[in-house]
Amino acid sequence: MDPGRVSHPMSSPSPCSKAETDEEIAFRRATEPWPEDATLYQQLKGEQILLSDNASSLAVQAFLQMCELPIKVVCRANAEYMSPSGKVPFIHVGNQVVSELGPIVQFVKAKGHSLSDGLDEVQKAEMKAYMELVNNMLLTAELYLQWCDEATVGEITHSRYGFPYPWPLNHILAYQKQWEVKRKMKAIGWGNKTLDQVLEDVDQCCQALSQRLGTQPYFFNKQPTELDALVFGHLFTILTTQLTSDELSDKEPGEKRKTTYFVLGSEWLHL
Amino acid sequence: MADKSFVGGIREPRQGLVRVIRRGRSGWGGGRVALERSEVSPKLAPHFGFRLSEAERRGGGHFRGTRGRGGGKMAAPLELRCWGGGWGLPSVHSESLVVLAYAKFSGAPLKVSVIDNTWRGSRGDVPILTSEDNIVSQPAKILNFLRKQKYNADYQLSAKQGADTLAYIALLEEKLLPAVLHTFWIENDNYFTVTKPWFASRIPFPLSLILPGRMSKRALNRILLTKGEPPHYHLKEVEAQIYRDAKECLNLLSNRLGTSQFFFGNTPTTLDAYVFGFVAPLYKVHFPKVQLQEHVKQLSNLCRFCDDILSCYFRISLADG
Numbered sequence: 001m002d003p004g005r006v007s008h009p010m011s012s013p014s015p016c017s018k019a020e021t022d023e024e025i026a027f028r029r030a031t032e033p034w035p036e037d038a039t040l041y042q043q044l045k046g047e048q049i050l051l052s053d054n055a056s057s058l059a060v061q062a063f064l065q066m067c068e069l070p071i072k073v074v075c076r077a078n079a080e081y082m083s084p085s086g087k088v089p090f091i092h093v094g095n096q097v098v099s100e101l102g103p104i105v106q107f108v109k110a111k112g113h114s115l116s117d118g119l120d121e122v123q124k125a126e127m128k129a130y131m132e133l134v135n136n137m138l139l140t141a142e143l144y145l146q147w148c149d150e151a152t153v154g155e156i157t158h159s160r161y162g163f164p165y166p167w168p169l170n171h172i173l174a175y176q177k178q179w180e181v182k183r184k185m186k187a188i189g190w191g192n193k194t195l196d197q198v199l200e201d202v203d204q205c206c207q208a209l210s211q212r213l214g215t216q217p218y219f220f221n222k223q224p225t226e227l228d229a230l231v232f233g234h235l236f237t238i239l240t241t242q243l244t245s246d247e248l249s250d251k252e253p254g255e256k257r258k259t260t261y262f263v264l265g266s267e268w269l270h271l
Numbered sequence: 272m273a274d275k276s277f278v279g280g281i282r283e284p285r286q287g288l289v290r291v292i293r294r295g296r297s298g299w300g301g302g303r304v305a306l307e308r309s310e311v312s313p314k315l316a317p318h319f320g321f322r323l324s325e326a327e328r329r330g331g332g333h334f335r336g337t338r339g340r341g342g343g344k345m346a347a348p349l350e351l352r353c354w355g356g357g358w359g360l361p362s363v364h365s366e367s368l369v370v371l372a373y374a375k376f377s378g379a380p381l382k383v384s385v386i387d388n389t390w391r392g393s394r395g396d397v398p399i400l401t402s403e404d405n406i407v408s409q410p411a412k413i414l415n416f417l418r419k420q421k422y423n424a425d426y427q428l429s430a431k432q433g434a435d436t437l438a439y440i441a442l443l444e445e446k447l448l449p450a451v452l453h454t455f456w457i458e459n460d461n462y463f464t465v466t467k468p469w470f471a472s473r474i475p476f477p478l479s480l481i482l483p484g485r486m487s488k489r490a491l492n493r494i495l496l497t498k499g500e501p502p503h504y505h506l507k508e509v510e511a512q513i514y515r516d517a518k519e520c521l522n523l524l525s526n527r528l529g530t531s532q533f534f535f536g537n538t539p540t541t542l543d544a545y546v547f548g549f550v551a552p553l554y555k556v557h558f559p560k561v562q563l564q565e566h567v568k569q570l571s572n573l574c575r576f577c578d579d580i581l582s583c584y585f586r587i588s589l590a591d592g
Binding site: 122184 | 435438441526
């Protein structure tokens with residue numbers, strides 16, 4: 001497959017894309033309406049799901065709630081293996097299966113629902129950049145804490161990850177996943193980081209988000225966007241998950257603005 | 272000249288003179304000599320292929336002031352080890368270019384030591400900044416270190432702009448870096464005709480047979496582990512995706528830059544250094560497979576941005592070659 005030949009709307013260099021008219025959006029919504037039985041799959045909530053997966057799942061749920069699309073959450077022990085990309089959460093809509101927040105946002109947009117239509121080009125670029133920042137820093141830090149910090153791994157992660165499986169499968173799968181995550185950390189240059197450096201990065205990321213949020217209710221205008229959903233998912237999980245070391249959640253309390261924001265976010269999920 | 276008589280000879284070590292120890296075969300590379308650093312006189316040090324730090328120079332005693340620097344307090348000299356330049360760029364390696372650009376923007380006096388095919392110095396994990404006792408290795412850490420030494424290019428930025436910088440750097444690393452790595456190290460035509468010969472010519476034999484391959488493998492690993500899907504990591508599936516992401520990222524950068532000279536007003540900052548470091552090699556290096564380069568060339572403001580930085584900040588090295 002020649003990468004150069006793939007034509008994609010974003011591959012043309014013209015900076016402005018025309019905003020969709022209301023008729024086009026209505027047309028899309030009419031031809032492929034959002035079904036009532038759309039489901040979101042994740043791992044078992046109480047015993048199996050880990051910090052990073054919980055954050056991602058919550059982000060998707062928040063996003064769908066913000067779009068006012070009904071979704072049912074189903075917990076399955078093998079959700080990770082059912083997913084087309086190996087990552088949770090994934091949604092099953094009609095006869096399509098889409099996983100991860102990025103593709104889900106695009107899928108939902110193709111159905112005619114979008115939260116970021118009102119943004120201009122520069123704001124859209126900023127939104128994408130901040131989403132990458134959250135993925136790059138917060139998500140990777142969560143993964144690091146779960147899988148590379150020996151204390152957490154021993155006490156929490158191993159037992160949770162292998163929960164549904166009999167011995168010795170639970171140990172084997174947990175070790176395999178840990179090896180995979182460690183390999184990824186090494187490839188992106190996080191392999192040599194100590195826990196303190198990781199927490200410093202998290203701190204920097206939170207400062208940046210706090211600066212960007214300022215005193216507004218949401219990141220852009222008065223309406224929530226997918227960035228708000230993503231940040232909410234991660235913040236909520238970090239603040240409410242009990243780990244062996246409370247250092248991660250200790251980074252958060254100083255940010256008053258983010259706490260208010262997180263309260264707003266909880267309303268969306270009727271928590 | 273005094274030093275001629277020392278080369279190849281073995282002398283009793285005396286303070287201020289050179290003790291030359293020949294180790295191993297000297298079949299290639301003009302003779303391999305290993306030197307005791309502590310015994311090298313400051314005047315002769317450059318001839319034997321390394322620089323002394325300021326402390327060592329002062330400790331040499333006899334030659335104090337030879338170079339015209341009297342006593343008095345001086346900032347610790349900063350030495351950067353990085354890959355060399357070509358095609359009009361000061362460095363072909365993205366990360367080295369980021370550090371070089373930032374140093375120019377912030378006015379840090381860096382001594383750049385380019386990796387060449389002698390055996391001195393290390394070439395793993397480049398760029399590396401050495402300053403007295405500190406050795407700092409990745410671009411983010413090097414920039415942090417320079418800021419702590421008061422070489423800060425971002426002092427005019429507001430807190431929100433600082434946050435934007437962090438976000439855009441994350442965007443660059445997620446979306447553009449995989450495509451840059453792919454263009455340089457994985458695309459077969461590019462790798463075998465341009466990248467590998469260029470790097471191999473700057474690495475001494477026999478390391479030149481091993482190191483480029485290892486760097487290529489590391490690039491492939493990075494792309495597959497971050498973009499590929501377990502359990503079977505296949506390159507073909509991700510190639511289309513990473514080029515698409517890269518084009519989108521370039522469009523976003525172009526939108527953000529608009530018509531202004533730099534990303535945040537009229538003075539260059541960290542973000543400009545990063546964008547320059549990633550985009551300039553794509554723009555300038557001549558590759559056989561050029562689809563991403565053509566996309567960059569269509570975004571005229573990014574091209575103008577790179578050319579401006581090259582002509583304003585790297586004018587001296589451009590004149591040389």
